[in-house]
Amino acid sequence: MLLAMLRSLRTGVVTIRYPAQSTQPPVRFRGEPQITTGKAFTALPPASVCPAGAISGGSGEPRYAIDLARCVFCGRCAEHALDGAIAMGREFELARRQRVGLVVEVECDAAGLTTARPSAPEGEQVAERIRRILGHSLQLRHLDSGSCNACDWELTALLNPVYDVRRLGIDVVASPRHADGVLVTGPVTRNLETAVRRTYEAVPEPRVVIAVGACAASGGIVGRSYASAGGVGEVLPVDVLIPGCPPRPEAIIFGLLLAVGRLRERRSRAP
Amino acid sequence: MADSTLTLESEIRLRLAGRAGFEHGPGPHDLTVRLAHATDVPAAVAELGAAGLTLAMLVATDEEATAERDLKVRYIFEPGVGTTLPRPDTFVTLVAALDPAHPQLPSIAANVPAANWHEREAQDLFGIVFTDHPEPNSLVLHDGWPRGLYPLRKRFDARQRPVVEPAEEFPHLRVEGEGVLEVPVGPIHAGIIEPGHFRFSTVGERILHLDPRLFYTHRGLEKRVEGLTAGDAFYVVERICGVCSVAHGLGFCEATEQIAGVEVPSRARAIRTLALELERLYNHVGDLGNIAAGASYHYGTSAGARMKEALQQLNERLTGNRFLRGLVTPGGVRLDLTSELVQSIEGVLAATAEGLENLMNRIENAPSVLDRLDTTGILARQDAINLGVTGVAARASGVDRDARRDHPHAAYADAAGPRVAVVTETDGDVHARLTLRVAEARESLRLIRALLSGLPSGALCAAVPGVLPPWGIGLRAIESPRGAAVHWLRADGAGRIDRYHLRSASYANWPAVPLAAQTAIIPDFPLVNKSFELCYSCTDR
Numbered sequence: 001m002l003l004a005m006l007r008s009l010r011t012g013v014v015t016i017r018y019p020a021q022s023t024q025p026p027v028r029f030r031g032e033p034q035i036t037t038g039k040a041f042t043a044l045p046p047a048s049v050c051p052a053g054a055i056s057g058g059s060g061e062p063r064y065a066i067d068l069a070r071c072v073f074c075g076r077c078a079e080h081a082l083d084g085a086i087a088m089g090r091e092f093e094l095a096r097r098q099r100v101g102l103v104v105e106v107e108c109d110a111a112g113l114t115t116a117r118p119s120a121p122e123g124e125q126v127a128e129r130i131r132r133i134l135g136h137s138l139q140l141r142h143l144d145s146g147s148c149n150a151c152d153w154e155l156t157a158l159l160n161p162v163y164d165v166r167r168l169g170i171d172v173v174a175s176p177r178h179a180d181g182v183l184v185t186g187p188v189t190r191n192l193e194t195a196v197r198r199t200y201e202a203v204p205e206p207r208v209v210i211a212v213g214a215c216a217a218s219g220g221i222v223g224r225s226y227a228s229a230g231g232v233g234e235v236l237p238v239d240v241l242i243p244g245c246p247p248r249p250e251a252i253i254f255g256l257l258l259a260v261g262r263l264r265e266r267r268s269r270a271p
Numbered sequence: 272m273a274d275s276t277l278t279l280e281s282e283i284r285l286r287l288a289g290r291a292g293f294e295h296g297p298g299p300h301d302l303t304v305r306l307a308h309a310t311d312v313p314a315a316v317a318e319l320g321a322a323g324l325t326l327a328m329l330v331a332t333d334e335e336a337t338a339e340r341d342l343k344v345r346y347i348f349e350p351g352v353g354t355t356l357p358r359p360d361t362f363v364t365l366v367a368a369l370d371p372a373h374p375q376l377p378s379i380a381a382n383v384p385a386a387n388w389h390e391r392e393a394q395d396l397f398g399i400v401f402t403d404h405p406e407p408n409s410l411v412l413h414d415g416w417p418r419g420l421y422p423l424r425k426r427f428d429a430r431q432r433p434v435v436e437p438a439e440e441f442p443h444l445r446v447e448g449e450g451v452l453e454v455p456v457g458p459i460h461a462g463i464i465e466p467g468h469f470r471f472s473t474v475g476e477r478i479l480h481l482d483p484r485l486f487y488t489h490r491g492l493e494k495r496v497e498g499l500t501a502g503d504a505f506y507v508v509e510r511i512c513g514v515c516s517v518a519h520g521l522g523f524c525e526a527t528e529q530i531a532g533v534e535v536p537s538r539a540r541a542i543r544t545l546a547l548e549l550e551r552l553y554n555h556v557g558d559l560g561n562i563a564a565g566a567s568y569h570y571g572t573s574a575g576a577r578m579k580e581a582l583q584q585l586n587e588r589l590t591g592n593r594f595l596r597g598l599v600t601p602g603g604v605r606l607d608l609t610s611e612l613v614q615s616i617e618g619v620l621a622a623t624a625e626g627l628e629n630l631m632n633r634i635e636n637a638p639s640v641l642d643r644l645d646t647t648g649i650l651a652r653q654d655a656i657n658l659g660v661t662g663v664a665a666r667a668s669g670v671d672r673d674a675r676r677d678h679p680h681a682a683y684a685d686a687a688g689p690r691v692a693v694v695t696e697t698d699g700d701v702h703a704r705l706t707l708r709v710a711e712a713r714e715s716l717r718l719i720r721a722l723l724s725g726l727p728s729g730a731l732c733a734a735v736p737g738v739l740p741p742w743g744i745g746l747r748a749i750e751s752p753r754g755a756a757v758h759w760l761r762a763d764g765a766g767r768i769d770r771y772h773l774r775s776a777s778y779a780n781w782p783a784v785p786l787a788a789q790t791a792i793i794p795d796f797p798l799v800n801k802s803f804e805l806c807y808s809c810t811d812r
Contacts, residue, residue, distance in 0.1 A: 028591035051506035142463045146488040148808045150513025156463045160576035174461035191413045191487045225429045227491030
């Protein structure tokens, strides 16, 4: 017992300070795919290069878009783009309240070059009612709707000593009756659709639905088929979408704070 | 090795003479046996069993649109535990052709328990009737799926979303008697766990019987890849399971490379092997923490979680993904190892080695933990053999099998490659599975260090044709963290994917969990379950 205590003292605090302190993912990390402006529009790879079907436009159409809700961050589009027309950035704070906020889009200008398409910045539009009622704490029930388990393991990682999400007043609870909302992973399989609906209905109102990872956000690589609904949005009203395959733990923390509208507050505490 | 394959082959030819045609393939040491009559299946299976072979899996295919106009069931066998070591690296495929109008053949599940789920899956997805199956309930498709609709038949359009029909409660074995209580658990669990339904029949705390129901996460991924190029399908296969991403991605790649006749550069094979062992390591180390959690030993839970986290952060530095996704690719690997990264690996390995010994030492000296682990969830050796159990679960029950040795892949197939020392335990309880994982984690540490010290130079990737040779078949086994995963892949006439089937280690091992649960009390079931640590996602696909 004494030895264990000594060892713990020697180890010190391993918990990170994100989001009060920002973190930099490793060099090889594949975050948001960025379409470089001012490159030849024809340097963009055909939409078929994306194994998840996240790319639309190109080949005749004067616009080109990558849907980050579908993206599995494999980097294949960047590999097939000419002249660095697409680069895998390291941005991972990608969670948004609306699917439209997750589209990276460019247009083809008169000179045949890629040019930024003005998009309405989403900002941090807080669901005021949710913040007022749920306040600072967020108790969530995990709901696996048919994931590959990668997102699930990242949710487990949130509870480890390094991320320790409980320090932010967020916890994963055993019963939907004790929860303020659900953290959904997976595209909602046919065999789980009833269980997904029933779990959601068991959560008292108001309740948030957070779609974690590409499958939950859009169907991801699984898509829509005889066995899959193609995303949580097909079955439940989604409040926050967290892209990633899977999203790294900090990306999930970012999404959770976005869900309760506490990002600005946490950030302002930075030393 | 060639000699023992030949002996096995001549024995099989002798035993099945006059009833079947023989040819080599799909692998260089493999044999394919085509039965003249599907009704001969049970007799032929018995002969193959007598020749020392054991069933690895069944693969059903719809070949109605091909020149052969039939459905086929392929029984894939491999040398069994009774075979002397080293076992020949061979697969024997027994092929039965069926009339598509009346696809029917005798079940072998009563004599070969390992065939039980495979037959039920083929019944659900292809409409193949296995007569006299001891338990012919549906497996993959749950209540409300329309009768007579078979999603893996070629004429079924995958985009179809049939309406859910009214259905009765799923059939399960009911235990009757005074004091018997039925406890339903799941599919949505109280922790962060994958979905499955467990129906416990108990008396007091003791579990009398457990009827599990899985396939909740069936995503139709085998159908999903049909018609894709191997290059596109790879990204789907890599995502069948999170914590088996490398193993499954690699198995698909090796099957593709077998069909295309592509030789993967030796540096790429070494890096793939490194990734396989890193995957095993973070899984085994994480399991150690999870088993501690199951035994309410919180120091162990935290220590295990921290070590796993350090390894996953290493994964992200190496491959840009915490689950090692994005490294393996058909033909080789996409990313190289730099000297900086090698240093980074060595640092994390040293810390892991120290942490592992410390934690294991503490567990072995904690009577309250050992009390939970010892004699809990025993899987008998013979049950493990009969069910075709693989990996940690098999080796902890004294079954000496490891695909790294028995079906060499990646750098294990190289003459100069590393040799794995296969570890076994005899008790078959939670403690044995825990001890075995630690021994295997030590072995992974040794293998990774050996790989790093002898990393060959050269290319990272060989070109794989976008279009595969028509109707080529690939059959490969990979030792994933949970045991041998067997991949069967066939190209269609246009060189795209015609059929892909994965028998994951978890698929083979799940039927063993209810047997092990019979020596446990209900509060210990999570512990038993964690000691097997099976994925639902790569079982359900």
